[in-house]
Amino acid sequence: MFGRLVKFAWRSTWRNGRRTVITGLAVGLGLGSMIFYEALMQGMGAYMIQTTTNPWMGDAQIHRNGFMDTRRIDLTVERPDSVLFMLRQDSTVSACTPRILSPASATSTTEMKPVTLIGVDSETDPALTMLEAAIDTGSYLSGDSTELIIGYKLADDLNAVPGDVIVITVARADSGLSSSMFFVSGICRFGSDDLDRYSAFVNLNTAGGMLGIPGDVHEIAVRFPESKTGADTTIAFWSEFSIFGNSALGWPELAPQVSAMLNMVDLGMAVTAIILFALVVFGIVNSLFMSVYERMYEFGVMKALGTRPGTIGTMVVLEAFWIAVISTVIGSAIGLLTVWITSKTGINFGEFDVSGVVFDKPLYPILKLSRVWIYPLFTLILTTAAGIYPGIHAGRLNPAEAMRKSL
Amino acid sequence: MEMNMVDNDVIVAEGIVKTYDDSGVPVHAVRGVDYTLEKGEFTAITGPSGSGKTTFLNVLAGLDTPTEGKVWLSGKLISEMSGKELSNFRRDHIGFVFQAYNLFPVLTVEENVEYVMLLQGIPPAERHDRVMDILEKVGIAEYVGRLPRKLSGGQQQRVAVARAVVSHPSLVIADEPTANLDSKTSGALLDMMRKLNEETGMTFLFSTHDEIVMQRAKKIVVLRDGKIDENASPKE
Secondary structure: OHHHHHHHHHHHHOOOHHHHHHHHHHHHHHHHHHHHHHHHHHHHHHHHHHHHHHHHHOOEEEEEOOHHHHOOOOOOOOOHHHHHHHHHHOOOOOEEEEEEEEEEEEEOOOOEEEEEEEEEOOOOHHHOOOOOOOEEEEOOOOOOOOEEEEEHHHHHHHOOOOOOEEEEEEEOOOOOEEEEEEEEEEEEOOOOHHHHHOEEEEEHHHHHHHHOOOOOOOEEEEEOOOHHHHHOOOOOHHHHHOOOOEEEEEHHHHOHHHHHHHHHHHHHHHHHHHHHHHHHHHHHHHHHHHHHHHOHHHHHHHHHOOOOHHHHHHHHHHHHHHHHHHHHHHHHHHHHHHHHHHHHHOEOOOOEEEOOEEEOOOEOOOOOHHHHOHHHHHHHHHHHHOOHHHHHHHHOOOHHHHHHHOO | OEOOOOOOEEEEEEEEEEEEOOOOOOEEEEEEEEEEEEOOOEEEEEOOOOOOHHHHHHHHOOOOOOOEEEEEEOOEEHHHOOHHHHHHHHHHHEEEEEOOEOOOOOOOHHHHHHHHHHHHOOOHHHHHHHHHHHHHHHOOHHHOOOOHHHOOHHHHHHHHHHHHHOOOOOEEEEEOOOOOOOHHHHHHHHHHHHHHHHHHOOEEEEEEOOHHHHHHOOEEEEEEOOEEOHHHOOOO
């Protein structure tokens, strides 16, 4: 009997083919747009993570406890050599590099600007950051103690070009001041204000010497094979490297504004999905009620012949199921096709800034099947469930009244 | 509540009143009718439009509940039957033929005719045999796989009759079965039903104001203004 009902319901679905196609398209467009929106948000999330971690930050960092809150120069990583050795032995880590960080002032012949002095290990840094690749003019660090790389915005502010002299002044760990003269060896362009306007890069040993902390570092940046590992709180890395009074932090903790933005995107997706699916349910209920009212006499005849209310209700729900299947196929096709095309072409929104992340390149939607399947499934379930109320109504019709009212 | 019915009685109705009050203005469709339908009858209920024929038939078939009065179907009081019992009773004991054929448009002729047997849970092979047998009898076996819209009005009504009788009900209720048919087709359809009545002993109850039906009816009951007009029964 059920098999017959499935067949009858399929045929009834096409009784008013135009309405079924329009309903299927309406629901399908909603589903397709959700799939596309999800993929776009995934692409935006990946872009934000990549833009945050790739150029400079890394996927994780190790600091001395308290350094991130105070930025005190004397809070250097405990036993840095041991930590670096362990990191190089760790199979989950693809690269690591030590750094020194200190507030400083940069003075040219005409201007003085506040900067963060960053000591860089020129041997290990290129495997982890984009500093070398971001050099616009001049050259990368070769190990010379007078080399200095500055961003193009800072170069503009200081009226400096490669070869010019810049004096960097820092407060030493022992409270004294230290100034050193550098020659601009390179000018870099990251696309981030922090790095292009407020950072000055020198060799690690030079920075250590200026600050009076030779051999020590403030930060060890870590790269995993995949950035998402940096957000995975279940891996052993965090406990294994939060030792000796140091703490290992992933990018969500290092860039909480990005993490918060991604959470907001997830919340936005959920709210949008709820609104959209509510509209879908009301639309389907309305469409099925129209169908039920058009067929009042037929349902009356069915009941007169001895059809049970449950059987009539099941048939209406099965009609909703077939509309759901049609809508899901249309919606999935629209969504997947749109994502496929735009993942090849990219979508250029121009240049804008979200939570400190500059979007100046095309966004490429990313289809994550682990997340996307939920939308077709919800469409299928909710659209089918939307048939329950009209189904109950049709099942409860009094046969004589149904036939009389529809005449 | 059981009633002392004569074995031959299919339906007994006592003091049936049916009043509609859909728009706040009471409409008295049936105004106190006593009626007994006996087994094997081929009876036409006739009367002018609005005389309450369809309403009376609906009440007798258990499709509608009377405002007042009692109806016994095969000895059982309808008001004492649960919805499920009544539904099963109609499925197993009453066949219906409606004025506008009312075949299911998405089902083929075979599927329409076997519908009630499907509800009864009769096995597919038996269903098929019985469908083919009845379609042969009503003369439309060649259209077994067609959808109703591909058939003429007369052919559709034959399918409706086949659907009504295929499950061997004890009573067939036909509401204006010839209203949409020409006289020749009506005559042929009525002859076919009369033959079924004579061959199987199936009871037929019609509502009609078609002369062709009345000519072939064994008994005629006239309804006027919701009451049986005892003086106007043209045929007994």
